Amino acid sequence: MTTLPPLPCYLNGVFTLLPDAKISVMDRGFIFGDGVYEVVPAYGGQLFRFAEHMARLDRSLAEVRITNPLTHAQWADVAQQLMATFSAAKGVGADALDQLIYIQITRGVALRDHVMPTDITPTVFVMTNAMKLPTEAQRSQGVACVTADDFRWEKAHIKSTSLLGAVFARQISFDAGALETVMFRNGFLSEAAASNVWVVKDGRVLGTPKDSLVLEGIRYGLIEDICRTRGIPFELRRISREEVQQADEVLLSSATKEVLPVTLLDGQAVGSGQPGPVYAQLMAGYNEAKAQSLTPAAH
Numbered sequence: 001m002t003t004l005p006p007l008p009c010y011l012n013g014v015f016t017l018l019p020d021a022k023i024s025v026m027d028r029g030f031i032f033g034d035g036v037y038e039v040v041p042a043y044g045g046q047l048f049r050f051a052e053h054m055a056r057l058d059r060s061l062a063e064v065r066i067t068n069p070l071t072h073a074q075w076a077d078v079a080q081q082l083m084a085t086f087s088a089a090k091g092v093g094a095d096a097l098d099q100l101i102y103i104q105i106t107r108g109v110a111l112r113d114h115v116m117p118t119d120i121t122p123t124v125f126v127m128t129n130a131m132k133l134p135t136e137a138q139r140s141q142g143v144a145c146v147t148a149d150d151f152r153w154e155k156a157h158i159k160s161t162s163l164l165g166a167v168f169a170r171q172i173s174f175d176a177g178a179l180e181t182v183m184f185r186n187g188f189l190s191e192a193a194a195s196n197v198w199v200v201k202d203g204r205v206l207g208t209p210k211d212s213l214v215l216e217g218i219r220y221g222l223i224e225d226i227c228r229t230r231g232i233p234f235e236l237r238r239i240s241r242e243e244v245q246q247a248d249e250v251l252l253s254s255a256t257k258e259v260l261p262v263t264l265l266d267g268q269a270v271g272s273g274q275p276g277p278v279y280a281q282l283m284a285g286y287n288e289a290k291a292q293s294l295t296p297a298a299h
Helices: 028-032 050-064 072-089 136-141 164-175 219-230 241-245 277-293
Strands: 008-011 014-017 035-043 099-106 123-130 143-149 180-185 188-192 196-201 204-207 234-236 249-254 258-265
Touching: 008 072, 014 072, 028 099, 035 050, 035 072, 050 072, 050 099, 072 099, 072 123, 136 258, 143 164, 143 249, 164 180, 180 241, 180 258, 188 196, 188 241, 196 219, 196 241, 204 219, 219 234, 219 249, 219 258, 219 277, 249 277, 258 277
Parallel strands: 143 180, 143 258, 204 234
Antiparallel strands: 008 014, 008 123, 035 099, 099 123, 180 188, 196 204, 196 249, 249 258
């Protein structure tokens, strides 16, 4: 039996520790995976692109017909308290640790029935932990990925807690000794198990459209902003498997990966086999955005 670490968390209005947090076995999140989640990075004690994360949380909740149980300000307060508690337990100030805040809302507790009940109270859970960013070797050498057909459901735009499809997809890459599984639906790029995927060809950054087949990562808007600032052409459209295979660069993005170069795909070198110049520009822009988030003007 795994012993949970005493990480600070918040459950239904109470601040507690992970080993002490309990929910009913009839919670619909446990029975059906009937809920949504959000993951917010925080650098130096400051929530990063928090408004964008809250907007996506609102979209996911609306799709599954759950009313947001907290205001955006209340979510921020909960996150800040958890970060302060975690930092204090580590004996450092809240600005000394980069953290990752996990938010989950399920429909609540009810007897098992597929129909969505409307008279129950959502279950609210939040936790924080230290953020694990890519290693220097991964940044400088790139990472290996494998490909697979996208076998998940067609509402991938909802950040649902029903993640068995993503678990299967990630296991494919783990079993192959790779970092991620890049997926294709009907011959066109969708996303990776837990990342968005970007293709660079002739200096142009290509991404998949924002539709129900992919989860719109928060870095969608950030990468577009960086491209605009740095004069890099940017386009969202359907991208064929052949275009991915012939790309000059392939990149992953997520809250924990930030922007990460893929240099090996299905055992074949991507482009030159080294992180490319567009990745370098995007990473520089990403670091600038992180630095700006720590200034008072960013809030």
